[in-house]
Amino acid sequence: MAAIVTVILITVSCTSLASALSVNYYENTCPQVESIVAGAVHKATLNDKTVPAALLRMHFHDCFIRGCDASVLVESKGKNKAEKDGPANISLHAFYVIDNAKKALEAVCPGVVSCADILALAARDAITLSGGPTWDVPKGRKDGKISKASETRQLPAPTFNISQLQQSFSQRGLSLEDLVALSGGHTLGFAHCSSFQNRIHSFSPKHDIDPSVNPSFASSLKRICPSHNTVKNAGAPLDSSSTLFDNAYYKLLLQGKSIFSSDQALLTHPHTKALVSKFAYSQKEFEMAFVKSMIKMSSITNGGQEVRLNCKFVR
Template identity: 55%
Template sequence: MAPLSAENIFPIIFLLLTTFSVSKAELHAHYYDQICPQFEKIISETVLKASKHDPKVPARILRMFFHDCFIRGCDASILMDSTAINQAEKDGPPNISVRSFYVIDEAKAKLELACPRTVSCADIISISARDVVAMSGGPYWNVLKGRKDGRVSKASDTTNLPAPTFNVSQLIQSFAKRGLTVKDLVTLSGGHTLGFSHCSSFEARLRNFSSLHDTDPSMNAEFVLDLRKKCPKPNHNHNAGQFLDSTASVFDNDYYKQLLAGKGVFSSDQSLVGDHRTKSFVEAFAKDQGLFFKEFTASMLKLGNLRGSTNGEVRLNCRMTN
């Protein structure tokens, strides 16, 4: 993708900021107070129950939120199923490994009984993402509500998601297109504290990395040996992989400490330490977990309030339009 030039970046930023302002004006913290006062309790109970049965749910829900918002804004387009004439976002290559859609389905079914045709699937994802962070030891924040569900979902759009092989310049460009700053980039990357990756997303760093290096020189040598054991060649275990920090079930700042130790699983993560534009944020968050929590809350609100369309609907079934 060609870099943005000075002459075309300002119109894009203006459009993004205009879109953000319009969308934000329609959202507020008390949107459901009168029409469905129990909706947050229903969602939280559903997410907590699912997480107790499957400890992978928190990371999956948080990733679902990111991947939804990065395409068309937070409009639940990632939940829509493909049809005979359209391949939806969830079937795009970067989303094949997104899981736990059933949790959103269960919450939606309960909400349709309690408050029919009222709560959008997009709001369910946003609340669920906040809840999995909070229940894992991270910060709690008041999510603005009132999103509508989009009517369009295309697998081809998933090429716009930032890849685990991106360098810092590519990451900055990707986030800037969504009105997000360099600080937002480093902050939201901290969501990987709950993450897990299959070998296929990072094994290129472990062997035959380049003509000069067998392995990625930015990686800790002992960490490479550990990952090679978990991802042997040939690898017949398609579920093999690595957690993205050493406290994978806890939302904390360990992710940043791992990056400073050369133990970032993705090259995109490790690149944050090697660039002067991002390294200072990594160091600050590794040192001060409270600062990370504060900035993560602000960045999640910023991402969660961005939407690309205002003429959506409240889907009765999150997997299809009405």
């Protein structure tokens, strides 16, 4: 059974963090919301073990563009190319899980629960179903009306160095502690070859392989992803237990067995390196920090305006 992590919510002095969110937001208007969303996530996960990682990544990508407003769920229409069709989001999947939860909620609480809240709850449930912690999700987000593929350029890239990562997170009111804790989400999921080719082929004029990568690990990645890879969807799991939420990501990072340059970057700053070591040593410390940072990130709202009836379309 997943551990329940209790976190004291600290008021953050950032205008983009919502003050109106409440864990009891739907207590009177849709008390079934949590069980309905959890049921949709559980059913999907039984059929596809990649669903939890997909939902967590989807929530992260949503919150980092216009705040957590479900803009990542909107379909492209006419001349407008939506976020989900931006280069950084092409590999997102499991949108149907949110659609199924929304359909079930509309049957019992029509026009009440936002798609943004459904996604935030689904991300939490994904972690819990993967053996990670659970927590009370503040609710009351509204859905945004703008979704532009061009804005996905704002997402932190897997090639980012520590300065770029710090800037990206700080622009959203997130600290170095949040950066390291949320990077732990890489304990779930899979990376396509294109996301880490830069580390294993033609890394620099002097080195074909990034010297920070464990040599045997690099060799295994090169076998999976040769320089002229033609295998569609080839790639590697993000850690050794990619469907289990644990602290293996940090342990492997210290061994030179991280996938992304942005993972390795966490070891290039004294403070973030110390946090990596701390979380590698204690899963409890990691889970407590992760929950705190997830609540903080998922409370970035930036002014959603509506409750969509269909998560794919703006009203």
